[in-house]
Amino acid sequence: MIRRWPQLGLPLLTKELIEQAAQRRTYFVRLLYASLLFLLAYLEFERILAASGSNTLAMLGKGTDMFHQVINLQFLGILLFLPSLACGAITAEKERDSLTMLLVTRLGPFTILFEKLLGRLVPMFTFLLLSLPLLAFAYSLGGVSTLELVSGIVMLTMICIYIGSLAVMCSSWCGSTVSAFVSTYAIGLLSYPFLVLGSMLLDARFNTLATGSFYYAVAPIELTTDSLGKLWVQVTVLGVPCLLFIVLGRLFLVRRAHVIRRNLVLTLFRRLDHFFFWLNEFTTGGVVLVRDDVQLPDDQPITWRETQKKTLGTTRYLIRVLVSIETPLFLVLAAVAGMAYQARLGVAAEALYVVWALAVLLIAVQATSLVTGERSHQTIDLLLASPMTSREIILQKHYSVRRLMYVLGVPLGTIFLFESWFANGTPGLEDGPTAVLTVPLAALASTFFHFDYILCSVLSVLVYLPLCSWIALLIGIKSRSQARALLVTLLLLVGWAFLPVLVFVNDQPETIVESLLSRPPVAVAACLCSPSVIILINETDGLNNVMGTNDHLAFTLINFAVYGLGWWGLRRWCLAHSNQLLGRIADDDSDLGSQPAGDVL
Amino acid sequence: MxxxxxxxxxxxxxxxxxxxxxxxxxxxxxxxxxxxxxxxxxxxxxxxxxxxxxxxxxxxxxxxxxxxxxxxxxxxxxxxxxxxxxxxxxxxxxxxxxxxxxxxxxxxxxxxxxxxxxxxxxxxxxxxxxxxxxxxxxxxxxxxxxxxxxxxxxxxxxxxxxxxxxxxxxxxxxxxxxxxxxxxxxxxxxxxxxxxxxxxxxxxxxxxxxxxxxxxxxxxxxxxxxxxxxxxxxxxxxxxxxQLQLMRIVHVQLTGSDDGVVDQIRKIKGVADVEQHVDRLAIQLLEDHAAVEDLHEALVNLGVKIHMFQPEAMDMETAFMKLTEGKTA
The missing domain is CATH 3.40.50.300 (P-loop containing nucleotide triphosphate hydrolases)
Known part of the structure; x- marks a missing residue:
């Protein structure tokens, strides 16, 4: 009898790596990542050089800053890239209906999960390897202990495994890549208090309380430490959940192999719908202000379908979105009105950032789905073979996003109103019962005192939201699936919002705005490279007016003239190239004539 | 060509x-x-x-x-x-x-x-x-x-x-x-x-x-x-x-005929071959030389009694396979 030795082979991992190696974007992303990492490290080194003056000996021992900068950048890279890399590990197989085929092979569920996880971690580890020369250089400058160097590498590796296993678990649970992507970030945020708790308990047990300052992004975790005990604690704090995620992922892999794909946002709003229905019955006895009377389409069939038949596009659901955001926002802002000046403005600014993030996310989801949805339903060819022009198709599709933008403008406007009222000293708040009338009037009057702030804020909404929507729409047109379109859009927007800030403001995050305001030319350049800079400046300077009204207005007008032009240009380009983008022949008298269909991502 | x-x-x-x-x-x-x-x-x-x-x-x-x-x-x-x-x-x-x-x-x-x-x-x-x-x-x-x-x-x-x-x-x-x-x-x-x-x-x-x-x-x-x-x-x-010179098969049942009839049928214009089955004859007819009707007429002229005369439907799959030489994309 032939004795069978266990064969050591990782066929799935091999397949994953070969697939990734065959894709051009793997090399493009790696090159982009390396370029940014080395550029930012170089800027940090230049700062060290400038601080050392002409004395080269003064550079000795200054490797700490560069070391921390590189580790922080890599951490940011993991947070941005790994969820998008790993969340499609299992869902992509589900979407292709190929998971069943994998499950009936001799590969066990655990092996499949493990190889899928490794298949996503290996590319991320190659990203981490890029920083080794930089870390070695920082180490050679001095100021970094060997244990710190080792702890930095170990912690980045552990965070990779933590986020990777979380994303793969979500991928096992969810039916679509988009749901897995959103779930990864959501569960990541929810797990944060548990990490804090675990860290505190273990620190107390082993007496390894942190001695240095915590980094801004991961309070319970120090990315580098010079204490071996602390390193073990942190490895344990991250390692235990990793095991839990892998075990849960293994369980979900088989049980949810044939899970029906659901629209996560739609499911959430349907549940909210039940709540609102109950609330309405309970409070008003069932009064209905807005009825969804579905009529047949008139002359704009796509607009009709987007606004009357797609659940998230209907007026009723837009009101749900508005109420879901506006109610907690209003309560929070009203609750902090009595706090000290800086505190209430700080809370309002943080609320603004959250609402902006939410608005961009919702617009990206909606706009990327416009054309990818038609592709996934195989209806795009039916529309393209109809006499509707490509321009009409795009504009009618975009109409639903416009409605969403109007809705999202309301909570943003609410914050602007509250902030100007807060900055004006909350007049009318002490008026007792009449405050219901006097406070809104006082808030409106406050906008006149902070005209420059309000102008900048309103322009940000009027320009940035449409700009985001057209970027997302364009990426959606060029992408095969909504998941890919959404990931690319979010990576692009997040990168665009934060990377230029990191390049131009080579400083600690809390001093970004001060640093910009102290160097106006740099601030102008930063504004023109990143749309988020003007919002940061406006929130810091718009109400306190350190710069002076004229300078602030000049900043505002230059910034929004440029971005407004960008939006207008992008919209015009999309419409002029609509035939080419949608893969359709254009009439000879159109701008482009007969052009080949654009490549799809 | x-x-x-x-x-x-x-x-x-x-x-x-x-x-x-x-x-x-x-x-x-x-x-x-x-x-x-x-x-x-x-x-x-x-x-x-x-x-x-x-x-x-x-x-x-x-x-x-x-x-x-x-x-x-x-x-x-x-x-x-x-x-x-x-x-x-x-x-x-x-x-x-x-x-x-x-x-x-x-x-x-x-x-x-x-x-x-x-x-x-x-x-x-x-x-x-x-x-x-x-x-x-x-x-x-x-x-x-x-x-x-x-x-x-x-x-x-x-x-x-x-x-x-x-x-x-x-x-x-x-x-x-x-x-x-x-x-x-x-x-x-x-x-x-x-x-x-x-x-x-x-x-x-x-x-x-x-x-x-x-x-x-x-x-x-x-x-x-x-x-x-x-x-x-x-x-x-x-x-x-x-154009492909495909042969049509005509199934024929004759009553009261002898073996010599088969040889006579083979000599009819357009007939490529005749296969003898237990219950019938399968005549392979080159349609570009003679139509099915011509074959029927020739059989009648031979003086045989025809019990069944059934031309087989043209086999398009054969045509397709011949044209494409069995290749697929």
Whole structure:
């Protein structure tokens, strides 16, 4: 009898790596990542050089800053890239209906999960390897202990495994890549208090309380430490959940192999719908202000379908979105009105950032789905073979996003109103019962005192939201699936919002705005490279007016003239190239004539 | 070029000079990157004809139809619908075609009425006429009773009929049907075939593709066989068989005949061979030398009593395999 030795082979991992190696974007992303990492490290080194003056000996021992900068950048890279890399590990197989085929092979569920996880971690580890020369250089400058160097590498590796296993678990649970992507970030945020708790308990047990300052992004975790005990604690704090995620992922892999794909946002709003229905019955006895009377389409069939038949596009659901955001926002802002000046403005600014993030996310989801949805339903060819022009198709599709933008403008406007009222000293708040009338009037009057702030804020909404929507729409047109379109859009927007800030403001995050305001030319350049800079400046300077009204207005007008032009240009380009983008022949008298269909991502 | 080379087959019965062909494709080439998907196809389809486009999967049928549907711009050669150049005036072409792709695009949030109203609006049918038009196409496709049903809940056969209703909304002269019977059960396939016959009787010009050979044999007036992007034969079924020198098998039962009769039959003009079976004779007839009727007459002249005379249906699969030499994409 032939004795069978266990064969050591990782066929799935091999397949994953070969697939990734065959894709051009793997090399493009790696090159982009390396370029940014080395550029930012170089800027940090230049700062060290400038601080050392002409004395080269003064550079000795200054490797700490560069070391921390590189580790922080890599951490940011993991947070941005790994969820998008790993969340499609299992869902992509589900979407292709190929998971069943994998499950009936001799590969066990655990092996499949493990190889899928490794298949996503290996590319991320190659990203981490890029920083080794930089870390070695920082180490050679001095100021970094060997244990710190080792702890930095170990912690980045552990965070990779933590986020990777979380994303793969979500991928096992969810039916679509988009749901897995959103779930990864959501569960990541929810797990944060548990990490804090675990860290505190273990620190107390082993007496390894942190001695240095915590980094801004991961309070319970120090990315580098010079204490071996602390390193073990942190490895344990991250390692235990990793095991839990892998075990849960293994369980979900088989049980949810044939899970029906659901629209996560739609499911959430349907549940909210039940709540609102109950609330309405309970409070008003069932009064209905807005009825969804579905009529047949008139002359704009796509607009009709987007606004009357797609659940998230209907007026009723837009009101749900508005109420879901506006109610907690209003309560929070009203609750902090009595706090000290800086505190209430700080809370309002943080609320603004959250609402902006939410608005961009919702617009990206909606706009990327416009054309990818038609592709996934195989209806795009039916529309393209109809006499509707490509321009009409795009504009009618975009109409639903416009409605969403109007809705999202309301909570943003609410914050602007509250902030100007807060900055004006909350007049009318002490008026007792009449405050219901006097406070809104006082808030409106406050906008006149902070005209420059309000102008900048309103322009940000009027320009940035449409700009985001057209970027997302364009990426959606060029992408095969909504998941890919959404990931690319979010990576692009997040990168665009934060990377230029990191390049131009080579400083600690809390001093970004001060640093910009102290160097106006740099601030102008930063504004023109990143749309988020003007919002940061406006929130810091718009109400306190350190710069002076004229300078602030000049900043505002230059910034929004440029971005407004960008939006207008992008919209015009999309419409002029609509035939080419949608893969359709254009009439000879159109701008482009007969052009080949654009490549799809 | 040798006469038995399938690629030497040329289209027969060209469209008369005074008739503008509904479809005119000349030397069409389509590339997808390095893949040469369509290689110099030429087709002319006169008004009212049902042209069957046969070929294995990946042969270039759908690509050719997509060019006519104005969905592919990167091609060389000319493609015209009713004399209108597809590359130059696609917008006019769209008004004149009804395109049904090889998949059914589902708007799961619409019912049948809304689905048809949606496309009626997309085809710019005046609002006042829409209801009448939709009622008519529903009646034609026998879907009137399904008007309130969700599109997603329909069976595959019904979805195909709904797709046919959709392409008829704007009363196009040309229907481009890409594998309309693909994946249907036998009943649904027969229903679709009957519907297509009705459309033919209405005078529609139809370009229909399929890889199921006998599906088109009953329906098409002309057939084009395409393989790896090249047209290997086109013409009527009979013409194709004749050009390929395919033999027709005629099964005959004779009463009161002896063995000498078989030798006499072998000598009849056009008979290639005679196989003797227990209950019948299988006569292999070269149709380009003698028609089936001629064989019958010759048998009568031999003085034999014919109990059964049954020409076998032309085997299109044999024709296809011979033309494509068994190759698939």
């Amino acid at each position: 040798p006469p038995d080379d399938p690629t030497s087959l040329k289209p027969t019965d060209p469209v008369p000079a005074d008739v503008v062909p509904v479809v005119s494709i000349e030397n069409l080439h389509v590339h997808y990157g390095a893949i040469h998907a369509v290689r110099g196809i030429s087709i002319e389809i006169p008004p009212g004809e049902v042209y069957g486009f046969i070929g294995p999967n990946g042969a270039g049928k759908s690509t050719t139809i997509k060019v006519l549907a104005t969905l592919i711009g990167h091609f060389t050669g000319t493609a015209k619908i009713n004399g209108i150049d597809v590359a130059r005036r696609p917008q006019e072409v769209r008004e004149q075609i009804g395109y049904m792709p090889d998949f059914f695009g589902v708007y799961e949030d619409l019912n049948v009425r809304e689905y048809l109203h949606f496309f009626a609006a997309a085809y710019r049918i005046p609002r006042k006429q829409r209801k009448t038009v939709i009622d008519d196409v529903l009646e034609l496709t026998d879907l009137t009773h399904k008007i309130g049903d969700q599109v997603d809940s329909l069976s595959r056969g019904m979805k195909q009929r709904l797709a046919l209703a959709r392409v008829l909304l704007h009363d196009p002269q040309l229907l481009l049907l890409d594998e309309p019977a693909s994946g249907l059960d036998p009943r649904a396939r027969i229903e679709v075939r009957e519907l297509l016959k009705a459309l033919t009787e209405m005078g529609k010009t139809i370009l229909i593709s399929s890889h199921i050979l006998h599906e088109l044999a009953h329906l098409c007036t002309r057939i084009g066989i395409i393989e790896t992007g090249e047209m290997v034969a086109q013409g009527s079924l009979q013409e194709i068989y004749r």
